[in-house]
Amino acid sequence: MTSERQPGPRGRLDREQILRTAVGLADESGTASLTMRALADRLGVEAMSLYHHVPGKEAILDGMVDTVFARIALPPPGLPWKTAMRQRAHAVRAALRDHPWALGLMESRADPGPATLRHHDAVLGCLRGAGFSLPMAAHAFSLLDSYLYGFLLQELNLPFDGAGELDTVADGILRDMPAGAYPHLTELITGHALLPGYAYADEFAFGLDLILDALERAVDAEQV
Numbered sequence: 001m002t003s004e005r006q007p008g009p010r011g012r013l014d015r016e017q018i019l020r021t022a023v024g025l026a027d028e029s030g031t032a033s034l035t036m037r038a039l040a041d042r043l044g045v046e047a048m049s050l051y052h053h054v055p056g057k058e059a060i061l062d063g064m065v066d067t068v069f070a071r072i073a074l075p076p077p078g079l080p081w082k083t084a085m086r087q088r089a090h091a092v093r094a095a096l097r098d099h100p101w102a103l104g105l106m107e108s109r110a111d112p113g114p115a116t117l118r119h120h121d122a123v124l125g126c127l128r129g130a131g132f133s134l135p136m137a138a139h140a141f142s143l144l145d146s147y148l149y150g151f152l153l154q155e156l157n158l159p160f161d162g163a164g165e166l167d168t169v170a171d172g173i174l175r176d177m178p179a180g181a182y183p184h185l186t187e188l189i190t191g192h193a194l195l196p197g198y199a200y201a202d203e204f205a206f207g208l209d210l211i212l213d214a215l216e217r218a219v220d221a222e223q224v
Contacts, residue, residue: 013045015053019063026064026101034060061105066113068095068102074122081130082212085140088123089148089208100156103149132219140215147211151204158200170194 021042025034036057040047054060072091075084096103109116120141127137160166170189177186192198 013043013049013053015063018043018050018053019060019067022060023064023067023099027099031061031064031101031105059111062109062111062113065102065105065109066115068099068106069113069119070115071095072119074119075126079126081126081132082216084126085123085144085212086208089144092148093152093204096152097156100152103152103156106149107145130219131223133222136215136219136222139218143211143215144208147207151207155201155204166198166200167194 018039022034022039025038025042034057036047036050039060040050043050054063072095073087075088079087096106112120123141124137127140128134132140160169170193174186174189193200
């Protein structure tokens with residue numbers, strides 16, 4: 001017995017609609033399950049009709065990454081560079097938390113789209129306009145994104161989500177540890193992580209500020 005194809009937007013299909021639908025599918029189940037057939041089924045069309053608008057899955061992945069970049073606000077002109085980089089980092093983090101599949105794709109595409117290029121150009125322009133030399137701007141961009149993507153990778157893979165689940169995981173770790181075997185870890189859990197108001201996500205802003213402050217000192221020293 002074959003499943004019925006859902007009525008689709010025949011006659012209205014275009015590249016943007018294909019990309020929006022692909023992003024929605026990836027949000028649900030990741031990019032591994034994103035196939036041309038699955039995408040066509042969601043759109044209610046035959047798989048071959050997709051090729052009138054996109055050359056294949058790689059082009060769809062390129063477009064999906066560009067769609068995510070298009071949703072990230074660019075650093076506004078005239079904003080102090082530290083404020084702009086802080087706002088940009090939080091905006092990228094929010095976008096990737098909404099679309100976690102994009103984390104492994106954002107810097108891996110060989111054919112970036114206009115939104116991706118515009119985003120990178122705006123970040124570099126902000127740094128250059130603030131007096132960063134070209135090498136220092138490259139260092140700053142790499143450092144900020146390495147921290148941003150690394151933190152997100154860890155955050156998205158934590159075995160808990162929210163204070164309630166953290167309490168459960170931490171209690172299990174403490175229960176299974178031999179008494180007195182790991183005193184410093186026990187101190188961290190009981191004297192910090194399990195205190196009211198603790199949120200691992202708050203670590204992001206702390207680390208980001210350290211990096212921005214260090215970059216500021218490096219740029220000031222370069223300009224002496």
